[in-house]
Amino acid sequence: MSCPAKQHSIPPTDFEADPMIIFYTLGFTAIVIVVSLGYRKLWTAYWDHRIGPLGMRRVGKPGDRNLSKEFAKEYQKSEKKIVGKDEWRVEALFDHPIKSTYPIEVQESVVEAHGLEHDRQFCFAQWYEPTPKGGQEVNTTPKEEPEKGTTSWWNKRRHWTCLTQRKTPRLTLVKTEIWVPDPQSRDYDDEDEYIKSGGCLVVKFPFTPSLNPLNVWSVFVTRLVTWNWKSELTVTFRVPLNPTAERIRERGYTNDNFNIFRDYPSGLDMTSEISSKIWDQFRYTLDVSKIKPGLSNRLALFRVDLTKNRNLYKCAPNEEQLGYQARLSFQDSYPLSIQNMSSIMTTETECSHGQQPTKYTPDSRRYRGNIYISGPAPFDEDDWTLIQIGDHKYHVSCRTTRCTLPTNDPNTGILSTKVQPEPQKWLLANRKIDAGNKVGCLGMQMVPTKEAIGIWAAPSLLDPAGQATRNHLEQALLPNLLNNLRAKLFQAQLHDVT
Structure with a gap:
């Protein structure tokens, strides 16, 4: 028989942790959490900024543009050496995916009936309501009803009106990226919603709220990712490039008419793709409250409705001449525009006389053309009626009349402050050459022939024989564009329309 062991109790003691141990433990834990979250935030931002959507490739020319030095003395000297049409060349191609926003320079583009493939397929619009006069309500059914569909008729009705830099100069701060499916990508997934939609449009705009402890970290990450310590916070959103019927139903897209210049086409309202928070930030960036009376702060995003031709x-050739009915996307007037660099340089040089560099910066992008060419004498294009690009022809329908939009600096979104700002002042004084519209003109408007539709275009030498050695092109012009074997040589010639 055994006796139970004697039980011993441990006397209670007061435990006092070293304050330094607690401090270092909490500090180390906080550092681990901050570094982990920071790394995730930084990598996510970097991935989105540099790489973009998975399974896709970016359309466009990143880095310096072909025309970045167009006003340098070296470039102007090279222009003067161009002698004869056999040396004419196309310097650059530009898409404007969202009307009146910052352009994208592309290495190549398919020519469609409505213009370059991705040009002006989207636009922002603002809601317009007739403004009462004298404190009385608007009469939407006047005794003398204007003809339906006219500007007078629409001005008496609520409707959407397209946002442009004419009234909203900060639209130039809105930058876009076109991403299309890349089956060669290891991340390609044909079930991805954007891939099923033919790609996506990435939209970015600066947003600078009042600095506070909640956004200091976001500002730091933005500047670190872009490696620019003056960068503003960038807000980004994406929309499908060509939404499927299923997505249209799911997101509740609607069709609506809106005003573009003097036209009221129908478009696909994609506003539901963008969150209300981003719309609030977008209004803040554009400062839409300072636009003319009658316009509210209600905004929308429209896309070309592919089921309805505009x-x-x-002045476009008729259907019998073209072989198809001419049409356009969300351009003001015509599907394609062409600009002669020597005409631009002459205009910009004249506009710069007497101007302070900080007030007026010469830039060919002020004129928002699709095709920029070198070789012809200044304003030689004024009398063109038909040009040949490679083996295909394009009708030159009319001159491009110029409004106040070129007075906006494409890099800053700041309009010239003079009563008659440049280049509008110089164009009005020297380029009233059109019998139909007494305003300044610069550039030409074009319509592709039926044979030209679906043809690849790329900047290259203009060679009348369609022959140019690869070695000569690589040494002389655009080596980064020549890996694409679909590049077409451009040949500009003057023809008479019969």
């Missing part, structure tokens, strides 16, 4: 008449 037919073009005006």
Whole structure:
């Protein structure tokens, strides 16, 4: 028989942790958490900024643009050496995916009936309501009803109106990226919503709220990712490039008419793709409250409705001449525009006389053309009626009349402050050359022939024989563009329309 062991109790003691141990433990834990979250935030931002959507490739020319030094003395000297049409060349191609926003320079583009493939397929719009006069309500059914569809008729009705830099100069701060499916990418997934939609449009705009402890970290990450310590916070959103019927139903897209210049086409309202928070930030960036009376702060994003053609008449060739009915996307007037660099340089040089560099910066992008060419004498294009690009022809329908939009600096979104700002002042004084519209003109408007539709275009030498050695092109012009074997040589010639 055994006796139970004697039980011993441990006397209670007061435990006092070293304050330094607690401090270092908490500090180390906080550092681990901050570094982990920071790394994730930084890598996510870097991935999105540099790489973009998975399974896709970016359309466009990153880095310096072809025309970045167009006003340098070296460039102007090279222009003077161009002698004869056999040396004419296309310097650059530009898309403007969202109307009146910052352009994208592209290495190549498919020419469609409505213009370059991705040009002006989207636009922002603002809601317009008729403004009462004298404190009385607006009469939406006047005794003398204007003809339906006219500007007077629409001005008496609520409707959407397209946002442009004419009234909203800060639109130039809105930058876009076109991403299209890349089956060669290891991340390619044909079930991805954006891939099923033919790609996506990435939209970025600066947003600078009042600095506070909640956004200091975001500001730091933005500047670290872009490696620019003056960078503003960038807000980014994406929309499908060509939404499927299923997505249209799911997101509740609607069709609506809106005003573009003097036209009221129908478009696909994609506003539901963008969160209300981003819309608030976008309004803040554009400062839409300072636009003319009658316009509210209600904004929308429209896309070209591919089921409804926006037919073009005006000075364009008729259907019998073209072999198809001319049409356009969200351009003001015509599907394609061409600019002669020597004409731009002459205009910008004249505009710069007497101007302070900080007030007026010469820039060919002020004129928002699709095709920029070198070789012809200044304003030689004024009398063109048909040009040949490679083996295909394009009708030159009319001159490009110029409004106040070129007075906006494409890099800053700041309009010239003079009563008659440049280049509008110089164009009005020297370029009233059109019998139909007494305003300044610069550039030409074009319509592709039926044979030109679907043809690849790329900047290259203009060679009348369609022959140019690869070695000569690589040494002389655009080596980064020549890996694409679909590049077409451009040949500009003057023809008479019969």
